Amino acid sequence: MNIKSIISGCFAMLLIGCSGSDDSAMEPPPGNGGNGEEVTYSGDVKAIIDNNCIQCHANPPQNDAPMSLVTYNNVVDAVNNRGLNTxxxxSSNPMPPTGLMSQSNRDIIDAWIEQGLNE
Ligand code: HEC
Structure with a gap:
């Protein structure tokens, strides 16, 4: 009897503990160093674009790229209208064309888009 109530008590606490932490567990802090900070264009995304995309997506665009990715608005437009995230x-049609960026770079951009394209 005693043991039973202790066990079921613990079990209930476990359940509460689990469901209580669900909200944060569902949206893990993204890859910006794993510190859970907000991802922003100026703080996180611009450096990735500058290092991986700008040699073609400059202003004016080079190497037959169809648009520039130089400003915040350029990149937001490419997310909304040009399938940047896709x-x-x-893997079949990657950007940059030479091959996919590191998982952490892609995670940062994915998180940035999910968080609402903060400037
Ligand atoms: C070596 C040159 C080069 C680099 C580097 C490059 N791109 Fe591109 N990009 C192109 C070319 C050329 C096209 C047009 C042909 C195509 O869609 O594959 C293009 C097309 C795109 C498109 C589709 C545009 C549309 O309207 O269909 C997106 C989105 C894009 N690039 C994003 C990026 C991003 C983001 C990066 C960096 C992570 C990047 N590109 C790096 C050359 C490049």
């Missing part, structure tokens, strides 16, 4: 995660 292309940087596409």
């Amino acid at each position: 292309r940087i995660n596409s």
